[in-house]
Amino acid sequence: MTAMTADTAASPGATPPGGEESPRWNRAQGMLAKELRGRMRGPRAFVVLSFYLLFLAGFTLLIYFLAKLSAASDPTTPIGKPVFLGLVAFQLGLVCFLAPSFTAGVISGERERQTYDLLMTTPLSLMLIVAAKLFAALAYVFLLIIAALPLLAISLFLGGVAPEEVAIAFLMLFASALLFGTIGLCFSAWVRSTIGAAALAYGAMLVPVVALPIVAATGFSFLAAILSGSNSNNPSPTVSAAIFYLGGFILSLNPFIAGGLTEAIIYSNESLFFFTISNPFGSGSGTVFVIGPWIIYTVTALIATVFFFLLSLRLARPTRGGGRRRGTPAQS
Amino acid sequence: MTPIVETRGLTKSYGPFQALEALNLTIEPGVVFGFIGPNGAGKTTSMRILATLLEPTAGEAWVGGYSVTRESRGVRQVLGYMPDNFGVYDNMKVWEYLDFFASAYGLPRSRRLGLIDDLLALVDLSEKRDGYVEALSRGMKQRLCLARTLVHDPQLLILDEPASGLDPRARVELRALLRQLGALGKTVIVSSHILTEMADICDHVGIIERGRLLASGPIEELLRQVQTSRSVLVRLIADARLGDEAVAERVRTIPGVLGVEIEPLAATLRGAPAVVAMEGTRARALSQIIPGEAGAPPHLQPVPSALPPEIAGGSATDQRLAAAASAAPARLVRIDFDGDDYRLYQLLGELLTRGLPVYGFTEEVGDLEDAFMRITRGMVA
Structure with a gap:
């Protein structure tokens, strides 16, 4: 065995001489290399x-x-x-x-x-x-x-x-x-x-991919049945608009539906970003502009990504322990 | 000198269970500190708080001058931590494992390569450099993990049960390695259940039980603290003219002597005459196992003389003593004594003045196990 020499045992966090990478870069590079090596190593x-x-x-x-x-x-x-x-x-x-x-x-x-x-x-x-x-x-x-x-x-x-x-x-x-x-x-x-x-x-x-379309389809069918059954009491334009936008938003949260709707819009030669719908709330309600479903999906997905990432950071803190770990005494 | 570790009122609770109760601890730089205590005493909890892995419920701790709660990044720069149960990345090569942790401390590639070779040499794993970590034995993994804790040349090493699960050979190697680290000037905090090992490695210990630090300090000082009086072992050469009672009487009247206990020394057992000179159950027991010279077991056979030849053939007094020795056992006198080193020196003089044939005089120092048993009082189930 040989003793560790002082010159090789570099001082922590020391700024390397000119031309060498910064400690922050070394950390990022080392962490990425370790993770990618673990994923890609072997056949x-x-x-x-x-x-x-x-x-x-x-x-x-x-x-x-x-x-x-x-x-x-x-x-x-x-x-x-x-x-x-x-x-x-x-x-x-x-x-x-x-x-x-x-x-x-x-x-x-x-x-x-x-x-x-x-x-x-x-x-x-x-x-x-x-x-x-x-x-x-x-x-x-x-x-x-x-x-x-x-x-x-x-x-x-x-x-x-x-x-x-x-x-x-x-x-x-x-x-x-x-x-x-x-x-x-x-x-x-x-x-x-x-x-x-x-x-x-x-x-x-499975919530956005499977459950959401089923719940949305069931909910809107139920709503449509109620609304069609009460002709004397037609919903106000505000309620109709709310139902229309809410329904569109919920459906756009499903990537398959959002993609399918986008294809349909492209097929009808509408704009990729916005499209128009005439009289969505009954005759005489005019033409409304609607954002492309793929934009709604992508933006919502990215916002949710940031939210879940920040939540992960909070849950991964060692002193918090994360959920079930909290409150577990150490061995001795 | 600024302490490398300092805790003030460090407390950790898990609901009603108090894992650590107002721990006040100071460890100076360069010390090899042994944390000892039964299972559930709070050793790992203390170590995990110092390693910034656990937040204390109350109190504060500093490592290398950095607060463990507010300056965890600074603490991690001066600390190398090895938990009791640790894993390794099996899909990595040995050098890659160290290279990753060296990069985690921001060391540039040019320095890392030389450092890895030095560390592998230190833990005797140079020949495994390009092997996969999963192929290493447990002892080797333990040494590799120890090398990992050293990649950034930390001031302090915290090693939680580093020898657990190791075979005897690996334990010996690890012990040697820890002594080497101590010699390199590292401050080491190590926990273990094996007190003889701790006494061998550490110069300071802290005894913890039920989350409370019961005693802390240099081992010798701690042992002295737990002893209410000093115990002196005096060896007397065999002299048939002096009976046990006479020896006891001469010793008992010396100032500072609290008690006297006499027993024969097994190496000079003389068979029947010696047994006759003894009293009580010990004599009866010996008469059963040593019926006479012929019947004595080999390891208890009489020795030709209790005196070395140069003494036996010396002055007339010596010759008389030698003749008397042939018919009597040498004695071991255990003296319970209260006094400082000077009084101890005076005790030796008194023994000689009173005509006792002293050939051995040593102070009996208790070991860490004695101290541990006395201090902890078995409070933890």
């Missing part, structure tokens, strides 16, 4: 990506042939559109399921491995730790999204798809990945076990 990441692309290519071919068959009766119909819509819907579903599963273990996993305390006693800020973990977890999801770009490009060649549609689709995919990723992160910081965090994250993800 797993490569194998998953390969099989994902193979599956996606097969799925694209299937849609292509189905679209070709249906287009046989009407040769003017471009077959690029169904290929594009099928691929984007598939990727959106994948993001909804993959993003929370990738982030549900980032903090709870550290606690389970009993490495969290080691991290917390370093000068790494909680913000850096959580952000690096989120970035590394989502980087792989982003990689899966971007890797499918050549397949999406095929739909452009096949016709019927505008580049703006592809851009909007990517924007919504990234926003979805961020939203569902931070939901997983939040539960990971709150719950001690990764399995519990993943289960809760999936539950939370």
